[in-house]
Amino acid sequence: MAEALHALRASAGAAAPGPRRLLRLAPVLTVAAFAVPIACGLVGTLMPAFGYLPAIGGEHWSLDPWRALRDAPGFFTSLQLTLVVGWVSTLISVLLALAVAGILHHRAGAKRLGTFLAPLLAMPHSALAIGFAFLVLPSGWLVRWVSPGLTGWTVPPDVGTVGAASGWPLIAALVMKEAPFLLLMILGALNQVRAPAQLAAARALGYGPVLAWFKVVLPQVYPQIRLPIYAVLAFSLSVVDVAIVLGPGNPPTLAVQAVRWFSDPDTARYFPAAAAATLLLGVVLASIGAWSLAERMARPLFNRWLERGERGGAVAPAAGLGAALGAVLAVLAVLSMLGMLLWSVARPWRFPDAFPPGLTVDTWARQADQLAGPAWTTLLVGVASTVLALVLTLASLENESRSPRPADRTAPAVTAVSASVWLLYLPLLVPQIAFLFGLQVLLIRLGLDATVSAVVWAHLVFVLPYLFLSLAEPWRAFDSRYARAAASLGASPWRVFWRVKLPILLKPLLIACAVAFAVSVGQYLPTLFAGAGRVATLTTEAVTLSAGADRRVIGTWAALQGLLPLLAYLLATTLPRLLHAGRKGIA
Amino acid sequence: MLQRRDFTFLATALLTSPWVRAQAPATWESVLGKARGQTVYWNAWAGDEKTNAFIAWVGTEVKSRHGVNLVHTRLKDTSEAVTRVIAEKSGGRNENGTVDLIWINGPNFLAMKQQGLLHGPVTQRLPNFKYVDVTRKRSNLIDFTTPVDGLAVPWSLAQIVFVYDSARLRNPAELPRSAPAMLDWARSHPGRLTHPKVSNFLGSTFLKQALVDLIADPAVLQVPATDASFASVTAPLWTWYDQLKPTLWRQGRQFPDNGAAQRQLLNDGEIDITVSFNPSEAAASVGAGLLPATVRSFTFRKGTIGNTSFVAIPYNAAHKEGALVVANFLIDPEAQARAQDIRYLGNLNVLDLSKLPAAESARFDRLTPSATLPSAAELGTPLLEPHASWMTRIEAEWQKRYTR
Numbered sequence: 003m004a005e006a007l008h009a010l011r012a013s014a015g016a017a018a019p020g021p022r023r024l025l026r027l028a029p030v031l032t033v034a035a036f037a038v039p040i041a042c043g044l045v046g047t048l049m050p051a052f053g054y055l056p057a058i059g060g061e062h063w064s065l066d067p068w069r070a071l072r073d074a075p076g077f078f079t080s081l082q083l084t085l086v087v088g089w090v091s092t093l094i095s096v097l098l099a100l101a102v103a104g105i106l107h108h109r110a111g112a113k114r115l116g117t118f119l120a121p122l123l124a125m126p127h128s129a130l131a132i133g134f135a136f137l138v139l140p141s142g143w144l145v146r147w148v149s150p151g152l153t154g155w156t157v158p159p160d161v162g163t164v165g166a167a168s169g170w171p172l173i174a175a176l177v178m179k180e181a182p183f184l185l186l187m188i189l190g191a192l193n194q195v196r197a198p199a200q201l202a203a204a205r206a207l208g209y210g211p212v213l214a215w216f217k218v219v220l221p222q223v224y225p226q227i228r229l230p231i232y233a234v235l236a237f238s239l240s241v242v243d244v245a246i247v248l249g250p251g252n253p254p255t256l257a258v259q260a261v262r263w264f265s266d267p268d269t270a271r272y273f274p275a276a277a278a279a280t281l282l283l284g285v286v287l288a289s290i291g292a293w294s295l296a297e298r299m300a301r302p303l304f305n306r307w308l309e310r311g312e313r314g315g316a317v318a319p320a321a322g323l324g325a326a327l328g329a330v331l332a333v334l335a336v337l338s339m340l341g342m343l344l345w346s347v348a349r350p351w352r353f354p355d356a357f358p359p360g361l362t363v364d365t366w367a368r369q370a371d372q373l374a375g376p377a378w379t380t381l382l383v384g385v386a387s388t389v390l391a392l393v394l395t396l397a398s399l400e401n402e403s404r405s406p407r408p409a410d411r412t413a414p415a416v417t418a419v420s421a422s423v424w425l426l427y428l429p430l431l432v433p434q435i436a437f438l439f440g441l442q443v444l445l446i447r448l449g450l451d452a453t454v455s456a457v458v459w460a461h462l463v464f465v466l467p468y469l470f471l472s473l474a475e476p477w478r479a480f481d482s483r484y485a486r487a488a489a490s491l492g493a494s495p496w497r498v499f500w501r502v503k504l505p506i507l508l509k510p511l512l513i514a515c516a517v518a519f520a521v522s523v524g525q526y527l528p529t530l531f532a533g534a535g536r537v538a539t540l541t542t543e544a545v546t547l548s549a550g551a552d553r554r555v556i557g558t559w560a561a562l563q564g565l566l567p568l569l570a571y572l573l574a575t576t577l578p579r580l581l582h583a584g585r586k587g588i589a
Numbered sequence: 590m591l592q593r594r595d596f597t598f599l600a601t602a603l604l605t606s607p608w609v610r611a612q613a614p615a616t617w618e619s620v621l622g623k624a625r626g627q628t629v630y631w632n633a634w635a636g637d638e639k640t641n642a643f644i645a646w647v648g649t650e651v652k653s654r655h656g657v658n659l660v661h662t663r664l665k666d667t668s669e670a671v672t673r674v675i676a677e678k679s680g681g682r683n684e685n686g687t688v689d690l691i692w693i694n695g696p697n698f699l700a701m702k703q704q705g706l707l708h709g710p711v712t713q714r715l716p717n718f719k720y721v722d723v724t725r726k727r728s729n730l731i732d733f734t735t736p737v738d739g740l741a742v743p744w745s746l747a748q749i750v751f752v753y754d755s756a757r758l759r760n761p762a763e764l765p766r767s768a769p770a771m772l773d774w775a776r777s778h779p780g781r782l783t784h785p786k787v788s789n790f791l792g793s794t795f796l797k798q799a800l801v802d803l804i805a806d807p808a809v810l811q812v813p814a815t816d817a818s819f820a821s822v823t824a825p826l827w828t829w830y831d832q833l834k835p836t837l838w839r840q841g842r843q844f845p846d847n848g849a850a851q852r853q854l855l856n857d858g859e860i861d862i863t864v865s866f867n868p869s870e871a872a873a874s875v876g877a878g879l880l881p882a883t884v885r886s887f888t889f890r891k892g893t894i895g896n897t898s899f900v901a902i903p904y905n906a907a908h909k910e911g912a913l914v915v916a917n918f919l920i921d922p923e924a925q926a927r928a929q930d931i932r933y934l935g936n937l938n939v940l941d942l943s944k945l946p947a948a949e950s951a952r953f954d955r956l957t958p959s960a961t962l963p964s965a966a967e968l969g970t971p972l973l974e975p976h977a978s979w980m981t982r983i984e985a986e987w988q989k990r991y992t993r
Contacts, residue, residue, distance in 0.1 A: 075992035141857035157757075157858045160780030165843045252786060252844065252992055350878035353858040550850030552879055 025404070028397030032470075035394060036429050036463040039441050044283075044432070046440020050276035055443075058269040067273035071281065074274060076253030084256040084282070087169045087249070088239030088289065091176035095234055098177065098331075099184035101324025104215040107192070108201070116189055119182045122335055124516065124567035126524030128541055129560045131175045131247040132548050133338030136345070138163045138171055141353045143341050149354040158353055165250055172249040176241065178335045180234045181328060184227060190475065191226035195219060212318040217308055228297075229423065233430035235293060236286045240433030243526035243541070247548045256282050260435050261527070265535070276439060283436040290431070339564050345557030365554040373540075377562060380539040383454060383529075384522040384566070387461040388515050391469040395514075398470075399477045404495060426470060429463050438531040445532060452534035460532035461522045469518040476510035505582065512574035520567035540566070617716055620910045625656040627911030631900075632670035633692040635663035639873075643934045646927070651918050657911045662688070667697045674706050674903045686905035690912040693901050696977060699735050701901065708902040708909055710739025715917040718742070720949075722941035725970045728897040729939050734811050734976045741899035744919040745928060745936035748895035748971045749798050749888070750963055752863045752871040754855065756883040765862075766890040768802040772829060775836040781861040783838035783845060783854065787987040791848045794894075795864045796983050800826045801972055802889055810975030819982050826983075827990065834991070841991075856880050868968060869935030872961040876931070886963040895971025897939060926952035931959055937968070 049055060053064035071077060106112045137143050141158035149155040164171050197219050204214035240257045249255055254262070256278055263275030345351070346365055348358030441460065445451040480503060488498045504511070526541050533542075544559040629651075635641055641661065648659035664670055670691045677686050693701070701707050712718045721743060723730055729743040730736065737743075751764075758764065765774035775782045785792035801807045803825045809818065834841035838860050845851040848870075854860045856879060865871060865886075874880040900919060902912045918924055922945055925938040942950045 075988050079993060139857070141859050160838060160840075160859075162839050162843055165839075167842060250843070251846065252842075352856060352881065549846040550848075550853055552849075552877070553853065554878075 022404075025397055025401045028394060028401050032394040032398045032466065033425060035390075035459075036466050037425065039444075039459065039463055040428060040432055040437050042444050043437025043439070043441035046443045047276050047279050047436055048440070050273055050439075051280040053273060055272065055276075057443075058272060060273060067277035070274040071277040074259075080253040080256050080259055081281075081285075083167075083169055083250065083253070084239060084285065085289075087172055087176070087245075087255060088235060088285075091173040091180065091238045092231070092235045094173070094177045095180040095184055095238075096231055098181040098324050098328045099188055100216070100220065101321040102181075102185055102328045103188045103192075104212045104220075104321045105325040107197070107215055107219070108211045116186060118332075119186050120513075120571055121568055122182050122332065123179075123186065124520040124571050125179075125335070125339065125564050126520070126541055126567065127175075127179055127241070128243040128247060128524065128526055128545050128548075129342070129564040130179060130335060130338055131244040132544060132556060132560045133340075133342040133564075134171065134175045134178070134334065135164045135247055135548070136341050136553065137334060137338050138174075143337070143356075146354050146356045155354065164248055167250050169249055169255075172245055172255075174331070174334075175244055175248055176238050178331050180238065181331070184230060184234060187227045187230040188223055191223045192219070194226065195222040197222075208313050210313070210318055212321050213313070213315070216317055216321070221304070228294075229427050232290045232293065233427060235289055236431045236433060239286050239289060240282055240435060242435065243545050246545055256285070257433065257435050261530075264435075264439055264531075272439075279433070279435045279439060282433045286431070286433050286436075339561075342557045342560040342564070345553050346561045348554055348557070351553075366558055369555060369558045373558060373562060376538040376540050376543050377566075379454065379537060380523055380541070380563075380566060383458050383461055383537075383539065384519045384570075386458045387465045387522045388469065388518040390458070390462055391466040391518055392511075392515060394466065395470045395473055399474065400499060403477075403480075403482075426467050429467050434527045438527055442531045442534065451532070452536045454533075454537060456532040457529055457537050457539075460528035461525050464525060464528065465518045465521050468521045469514050472514035472517045473511060476507060480507060505585075508581070509574075509578040512577055513571075516567070516570040516574035519570045523563065523567050616714065620714070620913055621655060623910040624908075624914040626658075627908040628658040628660060629689045629908050629911040629915050630660050630662050630687060631690040631692070631912075631915065632662040632664055632667075632673075632688050634665070634667055635661065636665065639934050643928060646933075647915065647918060647924065650924070651915055654918070655914050657914050659915060667691065667693055671697050671701055671706075674701070674905070675704070677905055678704075678706065683905050685907045686903050687907070688903050689906045689908045690900050690902055690915055692898060693741060694896060694898050695733050698732050698737075698741060698899065698901065699977075701903075702735060702738075702740055706904055707740040708904045708906060709741075711902060711913060711916070712737075712739040712742055714913065715742065715920065717917050717920040717922075720922060720940045720944050721920055722939060722944075725941070726895070726897070726939060727973055728895050728971060731973060732897060732899065733974045737899070741901035742916040742920060743897045743899050743939040744916075744925075745898045745934075746895055746939050746971070747866050747898070748868055748937060748968055749794065749893035750865050750868045750871075750886040750968070751888065752852075752855065752865055752880075752884055752886050753861055754858075754881060754883055755885045756881065757858075757861055761887075764887050766887065768799040768829060768889070771799075772833050772836075775833055778861065779836045780838050780840075782836070783841075783851065783860050784864055785847050785851050786844035787984050789847045791851070791864060791866060792844065793980050793984045793987075794866060796826065796830070796987065797975060797980055798864070798889070798894055799829060800979070800983070801894060801975065802891055803829055807972065807975070810979055811973065813976050813978045814982050819979070819986075823983065823986070827986075852879060855884070867935070868937055868963050869929075869931050869959075872931045872959040873935055875959070875961050880961075882961075884961055886961065886967065888963065888967055888969060892969045892972045894974055895937075896974050898936075922949035922952055926956065929953065930956045931962065932957045 050060055051067055053060050053062060053066055106115060135142075139145070139158070140161055140163060142163070145153070145155065145158060149158075153159075197215075200218050201211070201214050204218045205211060209217065241255075242257050242261055245255045245258045246261075249258065253259060260275045260278035260282065263271040263278065266275075344358065347361045347363060348365075349360040349362055351358035438460070442451060445456050450456045484502050484506065485498050488502045489495075493501065523539075524541060525539075526545055529537060529539050529542050540559060540563040544556065544563050547556050547559055631644065633640070633644060641663075644659075644661045648661070651657040651659055662670070670688050671693075674686065674688055674691075677688075691697075691701075712721075721729055726743075726746060728746070732741070753764065755761075763774070765771040771782070784795035787793050787796065800823060801810065804810075804822060809822055812818075814822070838854070845854055848863075848865065851860075851863045852865075852874060855863045868886060871880060871884050871886055875882050875884060900912075900916050902909055902916070906912055920939065922940065925940055928934045928936045929938050938953070942953055
């Protein structure tokens with residue numbers, strides 16, 4: 003993306019005929035596709051936060067929304083909870099990801115780690131949260147396994163887990179999703195540093211493998227995972243669906259409170275809701291600033307630790323502990339999904355039975371009609387937003403590779419490049435709630451609210467960056483000699499694109515699409531707002547049902563919600579093998 | 590010269606006089622005659638499959654018996670129909686309106702009555718209205734403190750019940766049959782009682798029921814609450830609740846989101862008692878595998894709050910006679926018995942069974958049996974709903990007191 007957007011500057015204004023000209027528009031369109039809704043949405047949320055929204059009687063600028071927010075029962079608890087959940091889950095996620103990377107990097111299985119992480123990442127947050135809820139309830143699966151045999155509990159203990167005021171199940175579920183994401187980012191970043199050689203040197207100097215990784219590789223990897231960490235921090239501070247399922251209800255986190263007010267029939271509640279959303283934006287920006295400040299303060303400490311040259315210390319055992327915890331969380335994540343799958347085929351299953359008294363497909367049969375509509379919508383929106391994002395991404399990347407490279411990489415050019423990476427991360431750094439309300443107002447103006455196309459557009463805002471980030475790396479790594487060889491045989495650039503590049507890059511392309519599709523399937527808030535609550539997807543329905551419906555019914559929704567992205571991922575990994583059977587090296 | 594208003598007065602006087610009532614059958618014949626061939630648009634909330642199926646059954650019956658076509662206009666919220674009638678009135682469409690019949694109660698009924706949007710009084714024109722219980726089931730005549738004045742026809746009754754698992758609470762004599770007894774029970778069974786969160790209708794209903802039970806004279810709740818009356822009248826409620834809260838499930842720090850979540854807690858064995866506004870809900874849940882077959886229902890000794898669902902005809906309805914025929918069929922003993930059968934709907938009937946001919950009342954003895962259903966004796970006489978302002982204020986006060 004960085005260079006793709008740079009190309010936008012380099013070639014702006016240059017006239018070119020036909021499709022080439024269209025291609026030059028690609029970076030502009032790509033950025034506009036997600037930056038315009040965010041910018042408009044932010045403005046549309048900021049205005050009512052300061053009292054201005056004439057449509058519902060806000061004629062004058064005022065601070066009343068902020069006073070209403072401050073005076074809302076439980077406001078300060080809610081703010082504190084938001085901060086604790088966001089920071090603690092991010093810290094744990096970062097530490098766990100580093101620990102696992104540090105422990106596993108020199109082991110044989112490390113290469114296959116990505117294959118294991120991908121399905122976990124594909125799982126929608128809310129599906130995992132719903133499954134995890136059943137796992138950790140006092141009457142949940144874990145307790146059922148040991149009761150009453152080991153515990154003596156014939157009735158569940160009265161301890162708060164799901165919905166507890168401390169929010170620990172929410173933190174645990176966030177770590178389950180965010181630590182694998184960061185780990186994958188670290189694995190990607192490792193490809194760009196000469197880790198093995200440096201590690202060998204460090205080990206020759208008497209450092210253990212784990213310590214060597216932390217002292218030599220981490221400082222090089224960290225700058226590349228900085229933005230992903232900020233994205234995780236922003237996400238954990240502003241997450242809504244997971245917090246609805248697992249978080250406290252009275253008061254809930256700031257983001258959930260804002261959503262509740264936005265969906266209140268009393269439109270006067272829009273004002274404190276907009277203020278809460280704006281406050282959340284401030285909280286996220288301040289948190290990112292604080293994290294970056296902490297980075298700077300930690301740097302001299304880290305350097306002193308490096309210079310001291312200790313060969314022992316607590317790092318290796320701590321990392322071992324972290325990796326063990328990571329393994330436990332991975333097992334819990336798998337169990338969460340299995341639990342929902344089991345519920346979807348269970349006969350009435352009561353505490354303290356560890357397993358259902360029998361299996362049946364009745365629930366699926368009874369739910370088939372209800373499931374069909376939202377499942378098709380989920381599929382349609384997922385495929386549509388992925389295809390749109392793919393076209394824009396490919397056009398931008400292709401434009402980049404056909405544009406003349408800047409002659410010399412001077413400092414201003416580098417700044418421009420990193421600025422455009424920030425731009426790409428924008429949708430992941432701005433809290434969804436902070437611009438979705440404003441976007442909804444805009445959509446109503448355009449007469450587009452509550453339509454599937456509006457939902458596709460809202461999904462595109464998040465699908466696009468993920469698809470671009472996943473595809474840009476392999477696309478740029480493409481060996482241009484293939485293209486040159488084809489061109490020298492007389493192939494046009496388009497023929498090279500279709501006959502050489504696409505087949506060779508099919509696998510990473512399909513995997514990027516699977517990632518994008520999974521992102522779309524998991525979207526809760528964008529669907530809710532752009533669809534005005536009337537476009538139902540598996541995710542919106544599953545989160546709604548999680549508030550108390552029959553667990554067997556919830557099981558069917560959560561299972562289907564988890565299966566769709568998994569199928570897409572399976573398809574992405576097997577399709578190239580089928581299509582390119584017999585073609586060595588690219589299957 | 591007679592003014593139009595005088596005509597209205599005269600008509601009302603005539604309709605309610607004994608003379609007209611004696612003449613009612615003849616009038617009813619002409620209603621039936623005009624109704625034949627009409628298509629009645631019944632605007633009714635469509636969020637429940639069983640209710641939709643019942644409405645469809647009513648449609649086939651009125652078609653075969655009286656040649657009336659019934660169309661269920663499916664609503665997500667009753668206010669949609671009210672809004673439409675208001676829009677028609679402000680647009681000057683005073684006849685041939687698109688809404689013939691509305692399933693209605695509470696604030697929607699009050700709004701339509703206050704704005705003169707209802708046709709009637711109609712109840713005395715319906716031959717079957719003589720079976721309706723107007724003495725013990727007082728909510729058939731007074732809807733959330735609003736006198737119905739014959740403008741709406743009662744067709745189903747809801748009443749608060751408490752549901753428990755008899756496999757765990759084995760001694761019926763120990764069931765807490767009053768608000769103070771519930772506090773004692775909760776103290777000796779900490780963590781085994783809860784209520785839905787108070788922003789949910791069922792949660793504030795729990796508090797409203799406790800208030801009615803705790804104060805000496807619930808009649809004060811029949812007038813709108815004021816700042817002064819609210820503080821003094823609800824003082825016993827908050828004293829009671831301050832003591833109850835720490836004994837609740839999760840020490841009263843967490844509450845289930847809604848009735849379904851509360852039922853799930855009972856099914857999971859996390860709590861022992863739940864509150865419900867539908868006496869047959871637990872029986873239906875047993876059938877659906879959502880609760881163990883051992884659950885039973887009980888009420889308070891002084892009784893529990895009940896309210897009635899009505900159907901009403903907008904003043905500008907295009908097919909008033911057809912609507913009357915449908916309304917009359919809804920209070921037919923056969924329809925009432927079917928509505929009460931948990932196989933179909935499970936709603937309590939609005940009739941006084943002692944007024945029915947033996948053959949008709951026998952229908953109610955043949956309903957699908959369920960040990961989960963409360964007996965008529967257990968349900969007793971339903972208490973009147975307080976004025977709506979009490980519930981609104983209770984909810985706000987709870988949030989103020991207990992959300993930190």
